[in-house]
Amino acid sequence: MSGHTRVAVVIGDPVDHSKSPAVHNAAFAASGLDWVFVALRVPAGEAAVALAAMRTMGLAGMSVTMPHKEAVAGLVDRCAPLASRLGAVNCVARDGDLLVGHNTDASGFVSWVTHAGCRLDGAVVAVVGAGGAARAVIAGALDAGAARVFIVARSPQRAAAAVALDSSRCVLVDMQRVAEASVVVNATPVGMAGSPGLGVPASLLRPDQVVADLVYHPVETELLRAAREIGAVALDGRGMLVHQAAHAFALWTGVDPPLAAMLAAVET
Ligand SMILES: NC(=O)c1ccc[n+]([C@@H]2O[C@H](COP(=O)([O-])OP(=O)(O)OC[C@H]3O[C@@H](n4cnc5c(N)ncnc54)[C@H](OP(=O)(O)O)[C@@H]3O)[C@@H](O)[C@H]2O)c1
Structure with missing residues (x-):
C-alpha cells in the first residue's frame, strides 16, 4: 500500500463475518490494482455519517449490507433505476463528485x-x-x-x-x-x-x-x-455473492472483474 492506494469498504452491522474483503482484495490483486477493501461496522441509524465519511475521505467504493440498504438509497446523490425501484442500495459508486446508489444483488x-x-x-x-x-x-x-x-x-x-x-x-x-x-x-x-x-x-x-x-x-x-x-x-449462493461483488468491482474500477479469482476466494 502507498499514498496512492484507493480504499473501498463494506458497511453493515454485523459485518465481521463478511466475505466481501476476501473477494474484493482477491479481485484487486488479480487485476493488479493498487486498491484495498476493508469491512467497517456501522451501527443502525449511522449510515449518513458513513456516507459523509465516504465523501470527506474520498473512499473509492462502498458496499452496503444489513441494516443500511434502504437508508443509503435516501442518502446518495442519485440512484440507478433498479436501486430506485427497489428502494435499496447495496453498492455506492462515484460519478465525479456524485455518489450513485446501485443494486447489484x-x-x-x-x-x-x-x-x-x-x-x-x-x-x-x-x-x-x-x-x-x-x-x-x-x-x-x-x-x-x-x-x-x-x-x-x-x-x-x-x-x-x-x-x-x-x-x-x-x-x-x-x-x-x-x-x-x-x-x-x-x-x-x-x-x-x-x-x-x-x-x-x-x-x-x-x-x-x-x-x-x-x-x-x-x-x-x-x-x-x-x-x-x-x-x-x-x-x-456463493455464485450470487461473487456476481453481485463482480458488478460492484466493475462499477468502482471500470475494469472487467476477474471472476475466477473472486470465486476461488469464496471457495477457500
Ligand atoms: N448469496 C448472496 O449473495 C445473498 C445475498 C442476499 C441475501 N442472501 C441470503 O438470503 C436470505 C434472505 O435475505 P434477506 O436480506 O432477504 O432477508 P429478509 O429481508 O429478512 O427476508 C427474509 C425472508 O424470508 C422469510 N422467512 C424467514 N424465515 C422463514 C421461514 N422459516 N419460513 C418461511 N419464510 C421465512 C421472511 O418472511 P417474513 O417476512 O414473514 O419474516 C422474508 O420474506 C438470507 O439467508 C441471506 O443470507 C444471500
Missing part, C-alpha cells in the same frame, strides 16, 4: 444464473421469500424477461410489496405451484446453519428445473441436495 442474481446456463427470458420463476434479497431477485428476473414470477411468502405486507414490482407478471401463489416453475429460488434463510429445513418440499422439485439457493453457509443446503438427487441443476 438484482444484476448479480441474473448473471449468476445465466452464467450457469439458465434462461430467464420467457421463464416462469418461483421465488420463495419476500424480503430484501427476494425483491432484488424478482426485479432482476423481471428485467431479464421472465414471463411470470410466482412469489411464495408468509407475510402479506411483504408479499404485496414484492408483487407490486410488476403486478402484471408477479403473482402470489401457494407453495404447490413451485412445481410449475422452471427456475426455483430460495430467498429465505431456511437451510442456513442453525435454521434447518428444505424451504420447498422435495416432492415439488422436477429434474428439468434450475434450483438456486441464496444461502451459502452451508454450501450444500438440504434444498440443493434434494434438487441434485432428483437431477435438477442446483446452484449454491
Whole structure:
C-alpha cells in the first residue's frame, strides 16, 4: 500500500463475518490494482455519517449490507433505476463528485444464473421469500424477461410489496405451484446453519428445473441436495455473492472483474 492506494469498504452491522474483503482484495490483486477493501461496522441509524465519511475521505467504493440498504438509497446523490425501484442500495459508486446508489444483488442474481446456463427470458420463476434479497431477485428476473414470477411468502405486507414490482407478471401463489416453475429460488434463510429445513418440499422439485439457493453457509443446503438427487441443476449462493461483488468491482474500477479469482476466494 502507498499514498496512492484507493480504499473501498463494506458497511453493515454485523459485518465481521463478511466475505466481501476476501473477494474484493482477491479481485484487486488479480487485476493488479493498487486498491484495498476493508469491512467497517456501522451501527443502525449511522449510515449518513458513513456516507459523509465516504465523501470527506474520498473512499473509492462502498458496499452496503444489513441494516443500511434502504437508508443509503435516501442518502446518495442519485440512484440507478433498479436501486430506485427497489428502494435499496447495496453498492455506492462515484460519478465525479456524485455518489450513485446501485443494486447489484438484482444484476448479480441474473448473471449468476445465466452464467450457469439458465434462461430467464420467457421463464416462469418461483421465488420463495419476500424480503430484501427476494425483491432484488424478482426485479432482476423481471428485467431479464421472465414471463411470470410466482412469489411464495408468509407475510402479506411483504408479499404485496414484492408483487407490486410488476403486478402484471408477479403473482402470489401457494407453495404447490413451485412445481410449475422452471427456475426455483430460495430467498429465505431456511437451510442456513442453525435454521434447518428444505424451504420447498422435495416432492415439488422436477429434474428439468434450475434450483438456486441464496444461502451459502452451508454450501450444500438440504434444498440443493434434494434438487441434485432428483437431477435438477442446483446452484449454491456463493455464485450470487461473487456476481453481485463482480458488478460492484466493475462499477468502482471500470475494469472487467476477474471472476475466477473472486470465486476461488469464496471457495477457500
Ligand atoms: N448469496 C448472496 O449473495 C445473498 C445475498 C442476499 C441475501 N442472501 C441470503 O438470503 C436470505 C434472505 O435475505 P434477506 O436480506 O432477504 O432477508 P429478509 O429481508 O429478512 O427476508 C427474509 C425472508 O424470508 C422469510 N422467512 C424467514 N424465515 C422463514 C421461514 N422459516 N419460513 C418461511 N419464510 C421465512 C421472511 O418472511 P417474513 O417476512 O414473514 O419474516 C422474508 O420474506 C438470507 O439467508 C441471506 O443470507 C444471500
